[in-house]
Amino acid sequence: xxxxxxxxxxxxxxEDPQDMKLMIHALVDGELDAAAALAxxxxxxxxxxxAAEHARILALRMAVAGVPRPAVSxxxxxxxxxxxxxxxxxxxxxxxxxxxxxxPSARPQQQQGKVIEMRPTARSLARRFSSFDxxxxxxxxxxxxxxxxxxxxxxxxxxxxxxxxxxxxNGHRRSLLAATPVDIVSSDRHTVKPxxxxxxxxxxxxxxxxxxxxxxxxxxxxxxxxxPMPALVYRHHExxxxxxxxxxxxxxxxxxxxxxxxxxxxxxVHWTDGAxxxxxxxxxxxxxxxxxxxxxxxxxxxxxxxxxxx
Amino acid sequence: xxxxxxxxxxxxxxxxxLSLARWLTGNAADAEDVVQEACLKAHAGIAGFAGGNxxxxxxxxxxxxxxxxxARNRPRAVVAVGDLADLDNVSPPPDSNADSPEAAxxxxxxxxxxxxAIARLPEAFRETLVLRDINGLSYREIAAMxxxxxxxxxxxxxxxxxxxxxxxxxxHHEPA
Numbered sequence: 422x423x424x425x426x427x428x429x430x431x432x433x434x435x436e437d438p439q440d441m442k443l444m445i446h447a448l449v450d451g452e453l454d455a456a457a458a459l460a461x462x463x464x465x466x467x468x469x470x471x472a473a474e475h476a477r478i479l480a481l482r483m484a485v486a487g488v489p490r491p492a493v494s495x496x497x498x499x500x501x502x503x504x505x506x507x508x509x510x511x512x513x514x515x516x517x518x519x520x521x522x523x524x525p526s527a528r529p530q531q532q533q534g535k536v537i538e539m540r541p542t543a544r545s546l547a548r549r550f551s552s553f554d555x556x557x558x559x560x561x562x563x564x565x566x567x568x569x570x571x572x573x574x575x576x577x578x579x580x581x582x583x584x585x586x587x588x589x590x591n592g593h594r595r596s597l598l599a600a601t602p603v604d605i606v607s608s609d610r611h612t613v614k615p616x617x618x619x620x621x622x623x624x625x626x627x628x629x630x631x632x633x634x635x636x637x638x639x640x641x642x643x644x645x646x647x648x649p650m651p652a653l654v655y656r657h658h659e660x661x662x663x664x665x666x667x668x669x670x671x672x673x674x675x676x677x678x679x680x681x682x683x684x685x686x687x688x689x690v691h692w693t694d695g696a697x698x699x700x701x702x703x704x705x706x707x708x709x710x711x712x713x714x715x716x717x718x719x720x721x722x723x724x725x726x727x728x729x730x731x
Numbered sequence: 732x733x734x735x736x737x738x739x740x741x742x743x744x745x746x747x748x749l750s751l752a753r754w755l756t757g758n759a760a761d762a763e764d765v766v767q768e769a770c771l772k773a774h775a776g777i778a779g780f781a782g783g784n785x786x787x788x789x790x791x792x793x794x795x796x797x798x799x800x801x802a803r804n805r806p807r808a809v810v811a812v813g814d815l816a817d818l819d820n821v822s823p824p825p826d827s828n829a830d831s832p833e834a835a836x837x838x839x840x841x842x843x844x845x846x847x848a849i850a851r852l853p854e855a856f857r858e859t860l861v862l863r864d865i866n867g868l869s870y871r872e873i874a875a876m877x878x879x880x881x882x883x884x885x886x887x888x889x890x891x892x893x894x895x896x897x898x899x900x901x902x903h904h905e906p907a
Contacts, residue, residue: 443885446892450863452870476834481892484837484845484899485864491749491759501745501770505737606776607795 603639625666628720660705769796856891
C-alpha cells in the first residue's frame with residue numbers, strides 16, 4: 422500500500438499501516454510521550470498518505486468540537502444543587518419532624534409500585550428520592566443518637582453471642598453512618614458479583630428481589646477477623662439489610678436458621694446454605710428480616726450456580 | 732461539608748454529564764432525567780470518591796445511569812455484550828484513500844450534519860468518540876470506565892472517526 426511499507430524501521434513505530442494510524446490518533450489526542458510524538462511527526466512529514474490522514478483527523482476533531490453542547494439551564498442547575506442542600510441540611514437539623522412531613526407524599530408512591538407505568542418526570546423523581554432520603558436520614562440520626570448513648574455498650578456486652586456477630590453488627594453500623602452503605606453502587610447483580618470476585622475472589626448469590634420489596638443497593642467488602650468477606654446491601658423501605666456471606670471451609674450441609682440473635686442493637690439472622698454461611702443484619706422489624714431471609718434462601722436455592730467461591 | 736464537596740466535584744461537570752447522557756439516550760429531555768438520577772447516586776457516593784478526575788468519576792456514574800435508564804425505558808435499544816465483542820472483531824474498512832474526503836470538506840461540514848453522523852455511529856463507537864472528543868477524557872480514563880483495554884479504546888476511536896469521515900465526507904459529494 423505505502424511505498425515505505427517494507428523499509429526497515431528504526432524509530433520503533435508499528436510496521437502495520439493500520440497500527441500506524443492508531444499512533445496518529447494517539448498523537449492528535451496528546452497520548453504520546455515526547456519521543457514517540459517526535460517519531461510519529463517525522464513519519465508524517467515523510468509520508469504524504471499519513472500526512473493526509475493526520476489532517477483529516479484534525480479536521481474531524483474540529484468539526485466534532487463545533488457540535489453545540491446541551492446548555493445547563495439555571496433551572497436544572499438549581500435542581501441538582503438542591504440535591505446536596507436538601508440532604509446537607511438533614512445532617513445538621515433534627516430531621517424527624519421533616520420526615521413526618523414527607524410521609525404523605527412518600528407513602529402513596531411506594532404503594533403504587535408497579536402502577537407507575539408512566540415515566541416519572543425529573544421533578545417527581547426528585548421528590549420521591551428526596552423524601553425517601555429524608556426518611557433514611559431520620560432513621561440514621563435516631564440510630565446515631567442511640568449508638569452514642571450508653572445503651573449500646575450495655576447491649577453489646579449483654580447480648581454478644583460471639584465476636585463474629587458483633588463484627589457483623591459493627592460493619593452494618595459503620596455502613597449506616599457512612600455517606601454510602603456500599604462500595605459498589607449497583608442494583609445489577611451482574612455488576613456486583615464480578616466486582617466482589619475481582620476484589621476478593623468470592624461472591625455470594627445476589628438474587629434480584631426488587632419485586633419482593635428488597636432492592637439490591639450494591640455490595641461492599643467487610644473485613645471480619647482478618648478475613649475479607651463479601652457483603653450485599655439490600656433496601657427494604659427505609660431500612661437497610663446487610664448480608665455478610667462467609668465462605669464455608671467445609672461447605673455442604675445446610676444449617677437451619679438460628680434462633681433470634683441480636684448484636685449492637687440490631688437483629689441478626691444466621692444460617693448456612695451450600696458454600697456460604699450467611700449473616701443478615703438489619704434495623705428492620707423481625708418479620709421483615711425473616712421474610713427477607715426466606716426469600717433470599719428460596720432465590721439462591723433456585724439458582725445455586727449463581728454463587729462462586731472463586 | 733458534603734454539600735460543599737458535591738458543589739465542587741459534581742456541579743462544574745453538569746455540562747459534560749448532560750452531553751454524554753444526551754448522546755447515549757438520544758435526546759435532551761431524557762438526558763436531564765438520567766443526569767439527575769446520576770447526581771443522586773453521585774451525592775450518595777461522594778464520600779467514596781477518592782480524588783482523581785472528578786469529571787471521569789461523574790461521567791462513569793452517568794454512563795451507568797444511562798444504560799440503566801435505557802434498559803428500563805427502551806430495552807430494545809440496549810446493545811448486548813456479545814454485540815460489543817463482535818464490533819471489536821470487525822475488520823477495519825478497506826483503505827480507500829483514493830476517494831476518501833479531504834480534510835477541508837470535513838472541516839466545512841455544518842454541525843447538524845456532524846451531529847447526525849455521530850448519532851448514526853454504532854453504540855460502542857459513539858460512546859468512545861463522545862467520551863474522547865466531546866468530553867475530553869484520556870484513553871486511560873475511557874478504558875477504566877468501559878472496562879476494556881486501552882488498545883480497544885484506540886481501535887474503537889479510530890473506527891468511529893473513520894466512519895465519521897466517510898459519512899461526513901461522503902455526504903458532501905451527494906446532492907443534498
